[in-house]
Amino acid sequence: MTQTPSHFDLLIRNGTVIDGTKAPRFDADVGITDGRIAAIGDLSQCTAVQTLDATGRIVAPGFIDSHTHDDQAVLSQAAMPFKISQGVTTVIAGNCGISAAPLRADMDLPMPLSLIDSPPEGRFTTFAAYLDALRATPSSVNVAAMVGHSTLRAVTMSDLDRPANDQEIAAMQALVEEAMQAGAIGMSTGTFYPPAVKATTEEIIEVGRPLSARKALYVTHMRDEADKVMDALEETFRIGRELDIPVVVSHHKVQNTSNFGRSKTTLPFIRETMKHQCVSLDCYPYTAGSTMIRTDRGMLEGRVLIADSQPHPECAGRDLDDIAKEWGVAKDEAARRLQPGSAIYFLMDENDVQRILAFDETMIGSDGIPVGESPHPRLWGTFPRVLGHYSRDVGLFPLETAVWKMSGLTARNFGLHGRGTLKVGHHADIVVFDAATVRDAANYRTPTLPAEGIDCVIVNGAVSWRHGTHSGARNGQVIVRRDGVPPRTH
Known part of the structure; x- marks a missing residue:
């Protein structure tokens, strides 16, 4: 029987875990050491270099x-x-x-x-x-x-x-x-x-x-x-x-x-x-x-909104119909002029x-x-x-x-082995969010607004985003294929 560690690099306390397998959620702490999940369960007696309180929040795989x-x-x-x-x-x-x-x-x-x-x-x-x-x-x-x-x-x-x-x-x-x-x-x-x-x-x-x-x-x-x-x-x-x-x-x-x-x-x-x-x-x-x-x-059948145009950058964010009318040309001709x-x-x-x-x-x-x-x-x-x-x-x-x-x-x-689910031994890619308030703020008028309700994002054990601010951490890894191992079998 493997003994649960008593000290971690990072400890997420009091959260509700949704582990990425479709299994029902459950209350648990998550302990992280050396960029991987080291323990999931009641870790109330454990210590850590850094502790995050996830009370009232969902703790899920990144x-x-x-x-x-x-x-x-x-x-x-x-x-x-x-x-x-x-x-x-x-x-x-x-x-x-x-x-x-x-x-x-x-x-x-x-x-x-x-x-x-x-x-x-x-x-x-x-x-x-x-x-x-x-x-x-x-x-x-x-x-x-x-x-x-x-x-x-x-x-x-x-x-x-x-x-x-x-x-x-x-x-x-x-x-x-x-x-x-x-x-x-x-x-x-x-x-x-x-x-x-x-x-x-x-x-x-x-x-x-x-x-x-x-x-x-x-x-x-x-x-x-x-x-x-x-x-x-x-x-x-x-x-x-x-x-x-x-x-x-x-x-x-x-x-x-x-x-x-x-x-x-x-x-x-x-x-x-x-x-x-x-x-x-x-x-x-x-x-x-x-x-x-x-x-x-x-x-061009429906509404077309220009996102970016090299020859006409001033048209970004405008409807193609309006641009075509302003230029006095057909919709397809306006599109041609806006390319690339x-x-x-x-x-x-x-x-x-x-x-x-x-x-x-x-x-x-x-x-x-x-x-x-x-x-x-x-x-x-x-x-x-x-x-x-x-x-x-x-x-x-x-x-x-x-x-x-x-x-x-x-x-x-x-075939991303060791990722996608919260499991002991897996890479510590984790998101903590508020299920009651999480929502997309970006829309077609203001498309670059960050989401609401995302409290914390952890990549390979490093806190990378917290309370609406980037930590500066760049802890991403290159994931390569494992030869001969199919992503899944039927």
Whole structure:
């Protein structure tokens, strides 16, 4: 029988623990030593270097953001206030086919790759160099990163407006292999975006061959989330079967008015497929998405709010309709003049959002883009919005389920061993919050307001955020894949 330690580096007293497994909450103290959880239980007789009183508060695993574009932000904005302030302790980077490596200094990056780009002199030519930079200058959050297929296309192909040839596929395959050896957790695609629109299913399968032996992840912003969403799901699942690897459907949605309600079809199909292969999905808790400024009419159907524009920075925070009227041009022409940049698109139905959120296996990801002064409010508000609005106010699911969707479930699906649940021996990534007051303050008008009700955030044992203030701690770690260990089994 293991004896409970009597002294800790950090002791969280009198809290109510929600451990990230969906188990009922319970009252307990949590003791932390050397960056890991050393004890959970009645520790009233114990001492500690630092003690936090969590009376009346929930003590939960730090949240894991399953879908981010924080690849460069974890270096250039290493304090990561927009994530740490809402209880996020780990980010999954390299999504939608876009990654910070490998790149060349002499290349011009097309949108949306340039949304996360650093100056040419700061680019990383190998995935290993990128992860080494993160280790040398840690951020406030842990980082698990994927290599992006669109990035691979941009670095190997002179013409992106066609399928890759055999030589280019071989070159991309070699880069995937290098990323896997460096510790990438998988490969992502973004076949919705121009740099990868012409990539065939077969190209993706062949480029992804190095994933198979390692059971690494295939994560995708699918080719279509509107009229052809079912075809896109079929393609995604086929890639997973051909490579015999786990699949993650990124930010699952059904968009445009003609598709409202189609989650009633997509979710049962996903559930049935889960019986036969390893499939996961995530979503964000908003009816608007955000991406590069596009001119296709399907994306311009609803309200469009400009988040950032390189040629017209003065238009950030304004509606595209108003800009078009002011300029005396059509909506698509105004969008063209505003490129390159990013925008917020109101394309989804609240009923679909709730249905997908409530789906048992749905993880939570922000999909925030950390650039400009008017980002989508999901960058700052995703996780408290799930806790406050959807769990507490709407009653979509119990708080234990909400926490699980943002921690234990995500750690399981992405293979983040030793994280995501409060368990002795696990890394001490912890958030302390007030269940009665936690809420997102960020909105479309003021999108960069920190969440309310987040008392304290601890990353690998270090208090990083407390009472609305960053402590200055940058205790994040680089999380790498464990070879041959699948995130989960069926």
